Structures are given as C-alpha cells and as structure tokens.
Amino acid sequence: xxxxxxxxxxxxxxxxxxxxxxxxxxxxxxxxxxxxxxxxxxxxxxxxxxxxxxxxxxxxxxxxxxxxxxxxxxxxxxxxxxxxxxxxxxxxxxxxxxxxxxxxxxxxxxxxxxxxxxxxxxxxxxxxxxxxxxxxxxxxxxxxxxxxxxxxxxxxxxxxxxxxxxxxxxxxxxxxxxxxxxxxxxxxxxxxxxxxxxxxxxxxxxxxxxxxxxxxxxxxxxxxxxxxxxxxxxxxxxxxxxxxxxxxxxxxxxxxxxxxxxxxxxxxxxxxxxxxx
Amino acid sequence: xxxxxxxxxxxxxxxxxxxxxxxxxxxxxxxxxxxxxxxxxxxxxxxxxxxxxxxxxxxxxxxxxxxxxxxxxxxxxxxxxxxxxxxxxxxxxxxxxxxxxxxxxxxxxxxxxxxxxxxxxxxxxxxxxxxxxxxxxxxxxxxxxxxxxxxxxxxxxxxxxxxxxxxxxxxxxxxxxxxxxxxxxxxxxxxxxxxxxxxxxxxxxxxxxxxxxxxxxxxxxxxxxxxxxxxxxxxx
Amino acid sequence: xxxxxxxxxxxxxxxxxxxxxxxxxxxxxxxxxxxxxxxxxxxxxxxxxxxxxxxxxxxxxxxxxxxxxxxxxxxxxxxxxxxxxxxxxxxxxxxxxxxxxxxxxxxxxxxxxxxxxxxxxxxxxxxxxxxxxxxxxxxxxxxxxxxxxxxxxxxxxxxxxxxxxxxxxxxxxxxxxxxxxxxxxxxxxxxxxxxxxxxxxxxxxxxxxxxxxxxxxxxxxxxxxxxxxxxxxxxxxxxxxxxxxxxxxxxxxxxxxxxxxxxxxxxxxxxxxxxxxxxxxxxxxxxxxxxxxx
Ligand SMILES: Nc1ncnc2c1ncn2[C@@H]1O[C@H](COP(=O)(O)OP(=O)(O)OP(=O)(O)O)[C@@H](O)[C@H]1O
Ligand SMILES: [Mg+2]
Numbered sequence: 001x002x003x004x005x006x007x008x009x010x011x012x013x014x015x016x017x018x019x020x021x022x023x024x025x026x027x028x029x030x031x032x033x034x035x036x037x038x039x040x041x042x043x044x045x046x047x048x049x050x051x052x053x054x055x056x057x058x059x060x061x062x063x064x065x066x067x068x069x070x071x072x073x074x075x076x077x078x079x080x081x082x083x084x085x086x087x088x089x090x091x092x093x094x095x096x097x098x099x100x101x102x103x104x105x106x107x108x109x110x111x112x113x114x115x116x117x118x119x120x121x122x123x124x125x126x127x128x129x130x131x132x133x134x135x136x137x138x139x140x141x142x143x144x145x146x147x148x149x150x151x152x153x154x155x156x157x158x159x160x161x162x163x164x165x166x167x168x169x170x171x172x173x174x175x176x177x178x179x180x181x182x183x184x185x186x187x188x189x190x191x192x193x194x195x196x197x198x199x200x201x202x203x204x205x206x207x208x209x210x211x212x213x214x215x216x217x218x219x220x221x222x223x224x225x226x227x228x229x230x231x232x233x234x235x236x237x238x239x240x241x242x243x244x245x246x247x248x249x250x251x252x253x254x255x256x257x258x259x260x261x262x263x264x265x266x267x268x269x270x271x272x273x274x275x276x277x
Numbered sequence: 278x279x280x281x282x283x284x285x286x287x288x289x290x291x292x293x294x295x296x297x298x299x300x301x302x303x304x305x306x307x308x309x310x311x312x313x314x315x316x317x318x319x320x321x322x323x324x325x326x327x328x329x330x331x332x333x334x335x336x337x338x339x340x341x342x343x344x345x346x347x348x349x350x351x352x353x354x355x356x357x358x359x360x361x362x363x364x365x366x367x368x369x370x371x372x373x374x375x376x377x378x379x380x381x382x383x384x385x386x387x388x389x390x391x392x393x394x395x396x397x398x399x400x401x402x403x404x405x406x407x408x409x410x411x412x413x414x415x416x417x418x419x420x421x422x423x424x425x426x427x428x429x430x431x432x433x434x435x436x437x438x439x440x441x442x443x444x445x446x447x448x449x450x451x452x453x454x455x456x457x458x459x460x461x462x463x464x465x466x467x468x469x470x471x472x473x474x475x476x477x478x479x480x481x482x483x484x485x486x487x488x489x490x491x492x493x494x495x496x497x498x499x500x501x502x503x504x505x506x507x508x509x510x511x512x513x
Numbered sequence: 514x515x516x517x518x519x520x521x522x523x524x525x526x527x528x529x530x531x532x533x534x535x536x537x538x539x540x541x542x543x544x545x546x547x548x549x550x551x552x553x554x555x556x557x558x559x560x561x562x563x564x565x566x567x568x569x570x571x572x573x574x575x576x577x578x579x580x581x582x583x584x585x586x587x588x589x590x591x592x593x594x595x596x597x598x599x600x601x602x603x604x605x606x607x608x609x610x611x612x613x614x615x616x617x618x619x620x621x622x623x624x625x626x627x628x629x630x631x632x633x634x635x636x637x638x639x640x641x642x643x644x645x646x647x648x649x650x651x652x653x654x655x656x657x658x659x660x661x662x663x664x665x666x667x668x669x670x671x672x673x674x675x676x677x678x679x680x681x682x683x684x685x686x687x688x689x690x691x692x693x694x695x696x697x698x699x700x701x702x703x704x705x706x707x708x709x710x711x712x713x714x715x716x717x718x719x720x721x722x723x724x725x726x727x728x729x730x731x732x733x734x735x736x737x738x739x740x741x742x743x744x745x746x747x748x749x750x751x752x753x754x755x756x757x758x759x760x761x762x763x764x765x766x767x768x769x770x771x772x773x774x775x776x777x778x779x780x781x782x783x784x785x786x787x788x789x790x791x792x793x794x795x796x797x798x799x800x801x802x803x804x805x806x807x
Contacts, residue, residue, distance in 0.1 A: 042795035054750075057743050061788040068781045174620070215627045222620030229599055229614040329696055348706075349699035358700070365697045367690045378690050381683060382702035430701070 001059035002032035002146040004066070004168030006153025011078040011163055012071055021083075025092075025154040032150020033143045040142040044135055063169035077164025080157065089159040096155065100148040107144070117141060178225065280305050280465050281326070281357075281434055286335035286345070288318075288325050295321040296489045298335065303434065303467055308460040310468045310476045310497075312510060313486035319469040320362050322486070323436050326467075327359040328352035339434070354382050356433035360440060362469075364423040368412035372403055375411050375422055379429025388431060396425040399455070417448040424455065435459070436467040441475070453479060473510045477501050485510070519655055520776050521769065526658075528768025529665030530730070532672060533723040534741055535748035536760050537716030540675070543755035544692045545709050546608060547596055550615040552720055552745045553738030554622035559585060559721025560637075560728035561630055561735075567637045574637045574729045575663060581725055582718040589717025592618075593710045619738070626735030636732035637725065664726045671719060672761055679757070688712060692755075743784075747791055753801030763802055 006028030013019040013027065043054040066072040108114035119127040120134045127134055157163050232239045279302035288296040295318045303309045313319050324330045326337055328349040337345040344352050367375055376396060380389040397404040400421040406414065411422060420440060427435055437456065441449040449472065457479045460466055470476035477483060477497040485493035485506060493506055500506045538552050559581050566577050600611040639660055646657040679685035691698040691708055699705060727733060727741070748767055752759030767787060774786045798804050 042792060042799065057746060057788060060739075060743060061785050064781070064784045174616075215624050218620045218624030218627070222617045222622075222624060224617075226614055226617030226621065229610055229617065230595060233610075327700060329699065348704070349696075350702045350704045353700055353702040361697065361700065365694055365700075367693045367697065369693055370686070370689060374686050374689075377683070377686060378698070378701045378703075381687055381690075386683070426701070 001055060001062060001169060002036060002149040003153035003156070004059070004062060004163075004165075005032045005035055006150035006155075007157035007163045007168045008066065008072060008078075008153075009150070010154040010157040011080055014080055014158070015078060016071060021158050025151055028154030029147040029151040032153070033147045036143045036146030037139060040139040041135075044138040044142060059169045063165045066165040066169065072165070075165065077162060077167075080161045082161045083158060086159075089155060092155045093152070096148055096151045104144070113137075113140070174221065178221070278305065279303060280340060281467065282338040283322075283326065284336050284338065286322075286325055286332035286337065288321055288330055288332050294489065296325070296332070299486070299489070299491055300335070301484050301491060301494070303465060306463050306465055307481045308456070308466045308468060308479060310470060310480040310483045311486055312470065312473055312476065312483060312500075314471070314510075317486040318489040319486055320438055321489075323359055323361075323438050323467070323469060326352075326436065327357060329359075350382075353430060354384060356431070357436065358427040358430045358432035358434070359436045360423050360427045360438060362438035362442065364419045366411040366419060366422055366426070369410055371408050371410055372414070372422060373407045375426055376403070376429050379426040380431075382430070385429065385431045389429070392429045392431065396428055399428075400425055416443055417445070417451075420444060420448070420452060424452075432464075434465045434467060436469075438469045439471060440468075441470065441472050449475070516776060518653070520772050522655060522657065523776075524769030524772035525765055526661040526665055526768070527772055528765035529661075529668040530723065530726060531744060531748050531764035531768055532668040532761050533719060533726065535745045535752070535764055536671065536675060536757070537719040538745045539749045539752060539755060539757050539760050541713060541716045542749065543757055544688055544712050545597070545600070546755075547600060547611050547713075548608065548615070548746075549596075549716075550612055550742060551619040551622060551738075553740060553742035554619050554626070555585065555589075555717050555720035556724035556727060556741045557626060557733060557735060557738040558622060559724030560733040561626070561635070561724075562721065563725030563728055564635045564637050564733075573641075574639050574725050575641070575667075578667075578722045578725060581721050585721035586714035586718035588714075590710045590714035592717075593713035594706070596713070597706070597709060619742075623735060623738060626738075630735050632734060632736065634732045634734045635728065637729045639729045642729065660730050664730055667722075667726060668761075668764075671722075675757075684708075684711075747787060751791060751794060751802055753803050753805045756801065756803060756805040759801060759803045759805060766802070 006025075009028040009031050010021065010024040013024045014021060039055060039058055067075050072078065108117065116127070116132050116137045119130065119132055120137055124134050153168070160167075228236060234242060281303040283299060283301050285298040285300045286296055287294065287298055299318070299322060301309070301311075311319050311322060321330065325332055325345070328344065328347050328351065332345055335345070336343055339352075339355055339357060342355075344355055344357070347355070367378060370378070373393075376393060377389065380386050380392060385392070402418055403421055403425055406418065411419065414422060424437075424440070440452050440456070444452065453472075453475050456466065456468065460479065468476060468480065477500055480497050482496055483494065483500050484491050485500070493500060493503065495503065534552075534556065538549060541547050541549060562581050562584060563574050563577050566572070566580060567574055570577075596611060596614060599614045600607040641659040641663055644659045646655075646659070646662075648655040648657075677685075679689060687698065687701075687703045688708060690701065691703055691705055695705060723741075724733065744767075748760060748764045749755075751767060752763035770787060770790055771783050774780075774783045778786070794802065
C-alpha cells in the first residue's frame, strides 16, 4: 500500500507536474509516512494484530481510488518516460535499503526508542505503567516502517516505467504473509529482511519464467504459507536459528555424554544433566 | 483403599520443573490437606490431578483406573471436581448458568434440578442472585458459587484450592464450616490451604509440600506437634 | 419522486446479507480468537456448490441451502484442528499466525476455484427472482424484490437460531463458557476440541449458504471472495470484535450507508465511503459501535 503511494506520487509528479525524479522520491516517502500516521492512529489502538486486515482493506480502498480518479489514469495506469539504465536504480535501491537498515539499527539498538519498543513488546501494561504511551510508539514505528517502502515505490515506478492499480496496490498482503511465514511472529531486524529478499527473488523468478501460470502460483504459494505456519511455529528463520543452535549444542554434548534425552528442553537443562547423573 | 492414588508425579512448565516425584493417596471419605508456602506446587498438583496439566513422569489413578493423560473434561466425567484457586467463574454468565455449567455432563444432567435445589439450600444468597452476572458478585459470593458449581458435578472427589484466599475472617470461618460439613456427609475431599491452623483442625491427614516435593506427612495432630512444622507454618 | 424510502429499504435488504456474511465470522472470533481470512472463499465455494447442484437437480437455490450447509459444516469441522494447532502452542503472536495461515488457505481455495470454475461470473436462477412486490400510492412507490426479501428472512432466521442455540441450549451455554474461561469450561466437562470444531463447522456452513444467496441475488466469480472478506471484516469491526449481538445492527448500518452512497453519489465510491465511515467510528470508539468489542 505504501509502496503504491510512493509509486503514484512519483508517477503523478513526473508526468503531470514535470518534476525531476530525484525530487519526487523523498515526497513518495513523505506521503507514505503521512498515510501511515493517519491509518495507524485508529487501528493501532486496538489490541491484537487485526490491524493487518485494516491496512489491507485500506489498500483495497486506495486501489479503488486509483481506479476511478483521472489523474491516476484509472485502470489503464500510467506510463513514464523510460530511463534505460538499470544500474542507476540498483544504486538507488541499495542506498535506500542500506540507509534504512542503518537508521533502524541506530534507532532500535542505540536510541531510547528501541527500549520503548522492546518494553511494549514484552509487556504492554507494564510499559504503560512506566509512562510509555504504547499507541504513540506503535504509530511512530508504523510510520518509520512505511517511509522506506514509499521510497522504494517511487523508485520502482520510474524503474519499471509503468504502474497500474493492480501492480501498485495488489500484492501487499501476499508479501506480508510470506514475510510472516518466514519470521514466524518474532520481531527481529534480520527476519523481515530475509523474508523480503525471498519474496523479491521468488517474484522475479516467477514473472520471468512462470507468468503464464498465475493460478498455479496462488496454489503453490498458499500451500507453502500454510504448511510453513502449520509445522514451523517459529517461521523458517526461527527454525533455522534453532536448528543451528541445537546442532551446536548436540556436538559439544555428545563428547561428554552420548545419551541425550531429546525432548523439548533446552541446552541449559541438557548441560545441567550430568551433575544429576 | 485409596480412592485417589498419586504415584510419583513430576510436572514442568516448559523448562521449569514444578513437581518432583510427588506421591500421596486419599482414602474414601477422608479429608486430606496439602500445606505449603507460596510457589510450593500445590496448585500444580491439583491441576495435574484434574487433567489441566499432564505429568511427564508418574501417574494418577482414580478408583483404580488411570486418569493421568486424560483431558480435563474426561477427568471431570470420572468424578473429580476442582474448586480452582481464584474462583475462575464464567464472568459474564449469570449465577444460574454458572451452576448449570456444573451439570454440563450427561452423567450429572439427570440430577440437575435436584442438585440446583440443594445448592440453593446450602447457599440461599445464590438463589437471590440467580440472574446476576457472576462478575458482579462479591468475593464471598463468588466463592460460594464456585463451590456450588463443583457440587453440581456430583463429584466423588472434590478438590479445593485455597478456598479461603482473600476472604474476610468471618467468611473464612464459614468456608471451613462448609468444608467440614461436606466432609461429615461422607464426601472425599482434597484441600489445599495456607490457613494452617484451621486446615489442620479439620483434616484427617496432611501432606506438606516444599519446593515441589513432599517433605512431611501425618495426621493433623501429629503435624501440629511437629516442631519443624510449628516453626515453619504456625509461626510458633 | 421520493427516493429515500426505497433507499432505506434497499439498505436493509443489503444489510440482511451482510448479517449472514459476518455473523459466523464474529462467533468464531468470539469463541476461539481466529480471524479467518478465507471467509470470502467459503462464501465463494458455497456459491459454486449451489450453482452446480442447481444445474444437476434443478432445485431452487433456497431448497439447496441445507445440503450446502451440511457439506461445508463437514469441511469446517475437519479443518479446524489445523487452525487450532497454529493458534495454540508457544508462538509469538498466535492471532497473527492464524491470520497468515488462513491467508494461505485462502490462496489455495482461490487458486483451485479459478482452476476448476474458470474466470466466468455465474448466477443461480431462482423462481423468486422474477417477481417482486410493488407498493404505489400517488408519488410514493416502493419495490421489494422477492429474492432479496427471502435473503433478509434467511438472515433473520439464522440470527434467531444462533441466538436460541447460544442462550437456551446447554451446548450454547458451554460455548459461551468456553469463550469466557477455557480452563474452567474444561473442568466442567466441556470438550473444547470438539466444541471448537462444531462452531467452526457452523461458521463455514453459514458462510457457504450465504454464498448461495449472494450467487442467486447477484452473481459470483472465483475472484470475488476477497470482497466478502472485507465486508465481513468491516461488519465485525463495526460491531466490536467478537461481540455477536452487535453484528445485525452493524450489518444493517453498513447496508444503509452503502445504499445511500450508491443512490446519491456513485457506486464506485462505496467501498471508499464505507472505509471512511469505519475509520471515523474507530477513531472515536476503538471497540466498535457499541464499545463492547475485544
Ligand atoms: N504457568 C506457569 N508457567 C511457569 N511456571 C509456573 C506456572 N505456574 C506455576 N509455575 C511455577 O511453578 C511453581 C509452583 O506453582 P504453584 O502455582 O503450583 O504454587 P502454589 O503452591 O499453588 O502457590 P500459591 O500458594 O502461591 O498458590 C512456582 O514456582 C511457579 O512459579
Ligand atoms: Mg496455588
């Protein structure tokens, strides 16, 4: 959705306003951030995570808007003058992604903001008792996550040179679902990034080789998401981490104590076990 | 013969072990008490018997048949009721619906009207508040309702988890009177209490739980005389 | 000519459909805290089962509703344990993971629907569709299409049946108990596993029957499920998540808004309008119209 907002900002400003691309990109991010603020205000006050559906519904509404307005070109979409230099866009992307990561890292790991976010994630009521306003922090995080997506949308529009309501607002939920399946609900910085890379790679490959089988794509994706969520409660990433950790633990264990009770308990207990035995 | 036979159960919450080889028995018609400080594992013991939690080793037998491993609703059907710590009523159901939930099982549904009458006899205040939501009752009334709900289940063994918790002294006395009365009627009772004086007075046999292990046992009188128990639990 | 009475009537008739779209969805959320993204797909599948059954047997769609219910009750009953598995256990965010899982289910159903049924729009013929009531009194007149009236009647019937089940039967009291305190319900002898499966079956069954209605009154394509998911979600949020008594009123309210917008503004703005209304209401009262939501 924020992607679409960025994309349409660039397209409209470049085409109808005659703006330079470089100037439109920050505006794409800005508008995405503003939208996130207004969307986040009511939905993030609700407990639980059903604001995910809320944002999806908004995406549909925006898609509807893009379909009926004149300045967006309606269902036909918008075509921009081509700028045939892919490496130019790679640098842009790299810049945005790198900048985002650096910013998030500083904010979450070094600034007080990160502490607040963690406090809320651990225990919302406790955080409130400490004087943290959870809604404000959530809205701030939401805006922070929307801006880079808007920037990418802006870049995408000029890169692909064609956007329409379907491509700009269509897939966000699918992408989110895939990302969630990969990270499994835990909030790490690296998890969503990996999710995003998987989504991007998968899509690019799909559109390159399999675009005639869109329906099959739906089914395969659906099965993949459902099975991952069903059998890997910590997501692909979490399972990978656990597997790596436990196989390390196993190796050190097997030297001193070949018989290991392989039930649900963690390394600590296994390490503690010899003392009892 | 022991109606309830708890055979060396060990229970854990994730990585934290709460019970270590806890074993004891309750005989038909007896009132048995489990004492212990906060966090000793009393609630865990009762919940494990009730099928809410499952032991990872050891087992529980009731009337000779294995009940550990069964889900809570099947344990209830076998005839064990729990009056849980903190009442755990259905907050937005009215008093009568809470009681009717006690006879949800087919086994007890046939005697619903009869049981309802006798519960209302025992606790007239509940009859007055029939249509009131459970969450609007006072603490004492809620405890009556929780006990009434368990009685509706026609239990062969009734377990109380700190029924006097959070009640005014006069109500504490009343709760103990009720339990003593139920015991006199010949019911088999397993009681968990921190109100040691009162509990020792009315029980036939006691176990003391500490850090998830049984450390003392004996009749109420024995334990009252035991210097260690006196020091730790009676503050003498 | 006075339009308003017709507008209100249309709103109520549309709202009736919205009741059945959302009521099972709300029940499932209230009892087991599942937000089912596939609700629109159950509606879509129900519509197509109705369409083919009608083709084979020639029976009126309203006569087919019980068959559709039974089939989808079975499907819901069988699929619930998988969802339960996802939302229980040690997960970071069970609600969200349930959402993601049902999203996967939605993609599968949609993909299979497109493969099997193609992209065409279908609608089920009904004898009721041909006729309507016409009130006329001078300048004032009102049209009441029979099918839509039947749809509303069906919605009212479903609401009453659910109300009776939840308030008057032991099973229903057990369901409410389960929603309020799972552990205690177990101690009272409620088999939460089985109860959840039954409730989920009822929900999927109602949704599928709604599909038959939608397909009779309007039409259906395999792509359209998402629309109904949005509607179900709107109604349930407006009513307050999991607050069942709010659903009929929220549904009627939404129907009215929509009908007003279609007549006085433009049909293409309805989704936007509904969204804006919902936004404002949530801004004022985060727990829905009645402030009783989750
Ligand atoms: N859900 C849980 N998850 C993790 N640990 C738990 C859980 N419930 C209890 N424990 C731990 O198990 C131990 C025993 O708890 P339990 O509730 O059985 O104690 P208790 O004797 O009933 O205490 P109290 O008198 O305070 O009710 C405690 O150390 C407690 O912290
Ligand atoms: Mg306790």
